[in-house]
Amino acid sequence: MPTFAFLIRTGAFFGIFFGLLIAEWLAPRTAAAQKKSFRVLFHLGISIANSVILYLVMTWPTVSAIVYTERHGVGAAHLLGLGGWAEIAATIILFDIWDYWMHRAFHKVPFMWRFHRAHHSDMELDVTTAARFHIGELVLSGCSKCLMILVWGPSLWGLVTFDLLLNAASLFHHSNVNIPMALQDKIERLIVTPRMHRCHHSLHRDCFNTNFATILSLWDRLFGSYRWSRVKSELELVGLSSPRGAATMKIKPFLLTPL
Numbered sequence: 001m002p003t004f005a006f007l008i009r010t011g012a013f014f015g016i017f018f019g020l021l022i023a024e025w026l027a028p029r030t031a032a033a034q035k036k037s038f039r040v041l042f043h044l045g046i047s048i049a050n051s052v053i054l055y056l057v058m059t060w061p062t063v064s065a066i067v068y069t070e071r072h073g074v075g076a077a078h079l080l081g082l083g084g085w086a087e088i089a090a091t092i093i094l095f096d097i098w099d100y101w102m103h104r105a106f107h108k109v110p111f112m113w114r115f116h117r118a119h120h121s122d123m124e125l126d127v128t129t130a131a132r133f134h135i136g137e138l139v140l141s142g143c144s145k146c147l148m149i150l151v152w153g154p155s156l157w158g159l160v161t162f163d164l165l166l167n168a169a170s171l172f173h174h175s176n177v178n179i180p181m182a183l184q185d186k187i188e189r190l191i192v193t194p195r196m197h198r199c200h201h202s203l204h205r206d207c208f209n210t211n212f213a214t215i216l217s218l219w220d221r222l223f224g225s226y227r228w229s230r231v232k233s234e235l236e237l238v239g240l241s242s243p244r245g246a247a248t249m250k251i252k253p254f255l256l257t258p259l
């Protein structure tokens with residue numbers, strides 16, 4: 001079952017990835033400064049290596065945590081007697097809130113920022129950026145997710161559905177597809193849009209530490225970190241003030257970012 005879930009998750013990721021890649025090619029929001037084929041190879045290479053490591057390192061603790069909570073009735077979902085779609089819906093909402101606060105922690109805690117800045121050092125934003133994460137960040141997230149599993153006690157399918165939505169949302173809001181602002185305004189009432197997340201990656205000081213949500217935009221509104229951004233200067237330059245240039249697309253500096 002875990003291998004089946006892993007295959008569904010990975011298959012959906014690459015399906016949506018290539019779908020959005022074609023959409024970016026047909027209707028890009030901004031012209032790419034870097035060679036697109038290189039961005040695809042560089043970021044997909046990182047993502048595939050990360051997936052293999054995560055599969056080897058995190059599958060056992062994650063599945064063990066799920067099996068333990070199910071066998072012993074541990075976790076709030078079991079205590080509340082939640083099952084079926086109610087449990088899946090509650091798991092998605094709860095883990096989306098967890099993801100929001102983890103993202104805030106990755107910006108706030110200096111040790112965690114060391115890893116997360118590898119994602120933010122990308123000087124362009126497109127669907128490939130969603131595949132650009134340091135393995136250290138993914139392992140830290142995976143460990144905290146195991147703790148969440150012990151506290152909440154979700155089903156395997158609740159977690160798989162959340163993972164599918166999380167990946168789809170991340171690929172979508174990093175994408176460089178030309179979606180009219182008026183339409184993004186409407187979508188943004190429910191989920192995070194590319195415009196909303198571009199502000200999160202912006203170099204503009206007013207955008208710094210805003211728009212942390214991944215799936216539902218509600219959490220930024222609720223916890224006071226939402227920024228509605230349509231000003232061109234806020235959405236122009238993305239990345240970090242340092243590093244910039246060729247170093248941001250080289251594997252050794254990328255892996256050594258936390259140091």
Ligand SMILES: [Zn+2]
Nearest residue numbers: 103107116120
């Ligand atoms: Zn961030």
